Amino acid sequence: MTQEAGKLEAAVAHAHLDQAQSTLSALKVAITSLSTLPPNPPTASGLPERELACGVFEQAVLLSVAQEDLASFQRHMSQLKPFYSDPSSDTRPLRCTMLGLNLMNLLVENRLAEFHSEVELLSESERASPAVAFPMQIEEHLMMGSYNRVLMARKSMPAPTFELFMELLADTVRTSIAECAEVSYSQLSVSAAMDMMVFDSAEKFHDFVKESFESWTIANGTITFRPTGSNIRSDEVPSTRLIKETIAYATELERIV
Secondary structure, eight states: OHHHHHHHHHHHHTTOHHHHHHHHHHHHHHHTTOSSSTTSOOOTTTHHHHHHHHHHHHHHHHHHHHTTOHHHHHHHHHHHHHHHTSGGGTTOTTHHHHHHHHHHHHHHTTOHHHHHHHHHTSOHHHHHSHHHHHHHHHHHHHHHTOHHHHHHGGGGOSSGGGHHHHHHHHHHHHHHHHHHHHHHOSEEEHHHHHHHHTOSOHHHHHHHHHHHOTTOEEETTEEESSOTTOOOOGGGSOHHHHHHHHHHHHHHHHHHO
């Protein structure tokens, strides 16, 4: 089994995804026969088997990222986490990378309560590691509304494996910026919009607009969000409803206090 685990690691490292998936499937079957794995308590004699299985699931997580398969990522991460409860796993080279990737996934899915719960379980040294500090910084930018900093953070990722999650976050952030722009301006230059959304090519920007904002009109380097001279209809800004909801929230808060 040790030899097969080495083959898996090599296949993942060299992006031989089909080979890696085949090897992983065989290893998973073999791992089910081991009796020393979680939830069984760790023993000195069972430590080699636990380390081997832990390494397999770490590679499975990396493989899921390479395959851009978030469902598989979450499944393998849930299988890996019990191994990380053992003190013997504290020095594993990939531990902080795995923890950081898990935090990134929680941000992508907007599972902020779980994000903060996971952070609370980390040691000070883990929080200080680049792989864990990075998603913590991203979360701070998101909470402050510093979307531009989120997009610029792609230049300082701690490892290439974070690219998938940063791409997903970038799409979400760009959509938020675009939605703000279309209600703030009637027109905007393409260059200004690209700067706002941190696009490095006009082609990528036009693809984004075509996919998510087909109502925009682009001509002569200018984006028109709505026809010239038109006004936002009163029903698009439901002020009365918002006032009623705010009063209701304030009343309910007063009752709680």
